Amino acid sequence: MEMMIVLGIIALLVGIGATMFTNIDEPANRQAAKAQLGTIETALRAYRLATGVLPTNADGLKALVERPASLPANTYWKSLLKPSGIIDPWGSPYGYRNPGLRNTGGYDVYSIGGDHKEGTEDDVYNE
Numbered sequence: 001m002e003m004m005i006v007l008g009i010i011a012l013l014v015g016i017g018a019t020m021f022t023n024i025d026e027p028a029n030r031q032a033a034k035a036q037l038g039t040i041e042t043a044l045r046a047y048r049l050a051t052g053v054l055p056t057n058a059d060g061l062k063a064l065v066e067r068p069a070s071l072p073a074n075t076y077w078k079s080l081l082k083p084s085g086i087i088d089p090w091g092s093p094y095g096y097r098n099p100g101l102r103n104t105g106g107y108d109v110y111s112i113g114g115d116h117k118e119g120t121e122d123d124v125y126n127e
Helices: 002-020 026-051 060-064
Strands: 095-097 108-111
Touching (some): 026 108
């Protein structure tokens, strides 16, 4: 009987400990996403300087990785990011809208966050 009580207490402590550490990496992922959004914004500025335009919504951020078909053949283009540079810390591709919904005078670059749903409070946007 004492052994059952000890095992029950151990199971309870393990359960409490597991729930405490479940979302410990969430703040780190948010900070990483914000840093990556800054890198993407820098690449978008370089893209605009080189080509004279921003990527279309159809081309999206993939235009920073591989030459988009929408660019005229005589337009200078070079890869500005690695493919992993347009994937957020939760494994989803970063979103891109031009014109932006939040940044109506420009574009939006964002992560849909850990819940993988756009429009929720864990989304991370460029500022």
